[in-house]
Amino acid sequence: MFFKLIFKNVRRSIKDYVVYFLTLALAVSLFYAFNSISSQPGLSRLSSTMKQMTDTMNQYIGILSKFIAVILAFVVVYANQFIMKRRKKELGMYMTLGMDKWRISSIFVGEIVLVGLFSLIVGLGIGILLSQGLSLLTLKVFATDVSSFSLVLSVTAVKETIVNFAIIFGVVMIVNTHSIFKVKLIDLLTASRKNQELRAHNKGISFLLFATSALCIILGIYILLSTGLSKETLPKVMVLIGVGILLFYYTASSVMISFVQKNKRIYFHGLNAFLFRQIGSKLQTNYLVITVISGLLLCSLVVLSSGFSIIGKMNNLMNKSIPYDVTIVLPGIKDKVTPLEKSQKDGVHLQENLKDYSESVFYVSDYTYGDIFAGQVVKLANVDKDLPKSTVPFMSETDFNKQMVLQNEKPISLSKNQYLINATYKNTLSYVDHFLKQHKKIKVAGQELTLQRSEPLNKTIIAFVPIGANDKGTIIVPDEIASKLIPDAYLLNGLYKVNTNKDLLYRQMNKAWSDSIVNKSIIYMTKDVQQDSYFGIFGVVAFICSYIGLVLIIICLAVLALQQLTETQDNKERYHTLSNMGADGKMICNTLFLQIGFYFIVPLIMAMVLSMFITRAVLNEVESFFQMSIGLNMGVSFAIIIVLYIVYFIATYESAKQIIIEQTIK
Known part of the structure; x- marks a missing residue:
């Protein structure tokens, strides 16, 4: 009965696990793909210098994988907390019926392990396909004959991925068990009645802080473009841009609502009044989270774009600049x-x-x-x-x-x-x-x-x-x-x-x-020696940048998605009220779509705009060090992040819609 209950719960709550599954599967695929590079037989034909470079790259990727596994573990914990919050009444019912907390904890752990094993299998399948393209790219980057490429399954990378997977679930199980043991029955049964109020800010102060945020960001970019990444000015630039982003999200809700309320036709059209109040409430409550997400997205775009820009320059430079x-x-x-x-x-x-x-x-x-x-x-x-x-x-x-x-x-x-x-x-x-x-x-x-x-x-x-x-x-x-x-x-x-x-x-x-x-x-x-040493350094930097950038993007999207699902779970009574007031399912779904879309797009636009300036400054430093001109290649990184955004947005919207449909839309 214990295992039947686990399987039944997973099948019944499958939509709740979509973001959880997606994050784990993508993480597993990246873990395998990057850790399998060293298993490509073609790399064994590299010179001793280049072999040393690839060994160094693999060591760094292995160390980073452990570090990233710990970070992802907390993201998965965050996802698990959403699932528990979503099912608090169910958990409370188990306790009411006399089930002890060890058994309840075992059920929830069993569920996440079952979903995790499925995501591990799917992730390894995606990772095996991804690793073939990555291995081919590695051979091109490290100036090896591409004809030496062969399809390969890395047993070592599979073991390394399973180890990282075990780290993630070790943390999840500990935190999950601790959360269940400290919870109170009354909190579980009354969780859905708690709500949140939108605080009113002084409009004059809000507009002043909003203008200050724009000034800080513009001034930070100006100093960055004027002085580059110098040790003297870099801390000032980081503080200015960081404070600018924080103030922007802190005041954006007040400024947005003030502007929209002046246009009555827009504000009172359909469910726009509810939509803008919801968006304003989310920005006001979660401005710190959105600021951190924007910062992480910015970092991921900078490192990812820098990596792709360097890779794009390498092969062209190698053939053009060494004619002898x-x-x-x-x-x-x-x-x-x-x-x-x-x-x-x-x-x-x-x-x-x-x-x-x-x-x-x-x-x-x-x-x-x-x-x-x-x-x-x-x-x-x-x-x-x-x-x-x-x-x-x-x-x-x-x-x-x-x-x-x-x-x-x-x-x-x-x-x-x-x-x-x-x-x-x-x-x-x-x-x-x-x-x-x-x-x-x-x-x-x-x-x-x-x-x-x-x-x-x-x-x-x-x-x-x-x-x-x-x-x-x-x-x-x-x-x-x-x-x-x-x-x-x-x-x-x-x-x-x-x-x-x-x-x-x-x-x-x-x-x-x-x-x-x-x-x-x-x-x-x-x-040969120049290619091996010079371009070997470039290859190591480019691959590590790409690895870190992709993982950071997945972490950001997972947090964004989970934040939205948690907010939807907290506010589902509001949607139920809209339904009672006569709003049909289509209007409510459109409102939910726009609300989630706004929350996803705002940090992305901020990160994309700032990343173009910061990536250019980073590449200027690389150009100065290596004495070469590196073209800014943002297209590939933008395309990757947009595709991942679309996937996570669809998964988030469908899961959020399911939460609302349960009791609201008939």
């Missing part, structure tokens, strides 16, 4: 030994493995970056504070064209008295561009040169970190002028043959030149 398989620089020319000659001398089999290469020379004169920056207000990062005193590198037209031919780029052509500037470094690019816009002449080797074009070239000469953005400004001059300058460094860029053993060749370089790197007598880098 190997780059070697010999600074400070002394014995006139070229990179190829040095490799042969030191036992590095480089030339035999190159299908094409180009060797060039950098020259210097007394011309400095300070000469380029002259007359400008220059603000450089601390790492570049001595740059104005540094000499500008020069390269001959022929040597520059060698690098362009190696990249299949169009070569340049200079007259004997012309020059060009190549620049890709973000922190100096604007100053170089301003210099060129002035069409300034320069004097090199006793000869005056005029500018050929007023925009800097944007070509990769040296493929070192920061990839594609490391040229602070290189002046390209005719060969005749370059021959009169002082040679400063040799440069070699090369492309490997198809059958080259890249790992062996790089080990030879490390063995021969590791000591030379310390004293900076040689600098060398390969495309």
Whole structure:
């Protein structure tokens, strides 16, 4: 009878468990999908550097999964409290009939375990499908041959998911049992009679606080866009935006009702008077909850959009910004030994493995970056504070064209008295561009040169970190002028043959030149090593951001849905009164639909608008660190959150409608 009662209760109350089931199933699917990444066989073919990156990512995801499981446990507890509140009379009836609290607790625990097991099975099924797409994306992100992808079921991820699932239900069972043992019978039997009143606020103060909220948010965004995520201003920005959101929701009900009441045709149309009072009551009572939800939604959109923006940039940047398989620089020319000659001398089999290469020379004169920056207000990062005193590198037209031919780029052509500037470094690019816009002449080797074009070239000469953005400004001059300058460094860029053993060749370089790197007598880098380390970091950050963002969105939507269902349960007597006054079922359902829709949409709009500014500020910091331009990609994250919103909204509306239909709509 005990198990029959559990099955019967679950079947009878299935609509009460919709949000509960949905949250658990989505959480389980995400747990499995992200924890199964390491089981993809294609990842075993990664290089040692990239393998280390994926291992780090999996460790972080594993730790985050435990932390998120605890957070989700409290969300599930919140859902369970709604279900208990919904069935207080039933619980009171059990107690009236003499059932002890241990047996009552066992029934409720049995119900949530039964629903939980079903959500675990469904969630694992969704997670297995989701993990295949996620594994394919992982192979693309970490620059591995996608043909190595294969369908796989991760037993380890299944075990990890079950462990996280057990953590959630361990917390739920403890809290659920505690709640039942402390409840009083009289509270259970009279729970539906308790109600809530809408407090009146001073209109003048409400409008003043509402205007203050808008001012705080605008000022916070302005400071953020002006100063970025600096340590000095970030706390001020967080306080301003946080206070702005809090004041907005605190005063929104009074402001909204004041405006609507002035338009009698709208206010007294249908059930609008009831609708706006209900919305106002919810905003006034739950402004702290809505503020927290808006903050969490904002955080989830920022991390999710940042992750997708970074992923979108990675593959394009990888192919575009590393045009060479190997780059070697010999600074400070002394014995006139070229990179190829040095490799042969030191036992590095480089030339035999190159299908094409180009060797060039950098020259210097007394011309400095300070000469380029002259007359400008220059603000450089601390790492570049001595740059104005540094000499500008020069390269001959022929040597520059060698690098362009190696990249299949169009070569340049200079007259004997012309020059060009190549620049890709973000922190100096604007100053170089301003210099060129002035069409300034320069004097090199006793000869005056005029500018050929007023925009800097944007070509990769040296493929070192920061990839594609490391040229602070290189002046390209005719060969005749370059021959009169002082040679400063040799440069070699090369492309490997198809059958080259890249790992062996790089080990030879490390063995021969590791000591030379310390004293900076040689600098060398390969495309594979840069991809592995540079893009490996990006991959780890992007996947962790996506994981956290998705889980935060599910938590927010679960809390929103449960908040609405709880409010509907508390106010079902009001809907019953509307029915007695002559309102038909369609009018009541439309009112309920608009009420829940408003409660869902308001925090979403706030989070979406603010996330665009904050995500841009975050990406600016990433761009500054990695010296690259990352486009803002909000479309994917917005699409994901809208789809999840629709699913949760439909589930919430249908469950809320069921609560009202029970005794109100005939």
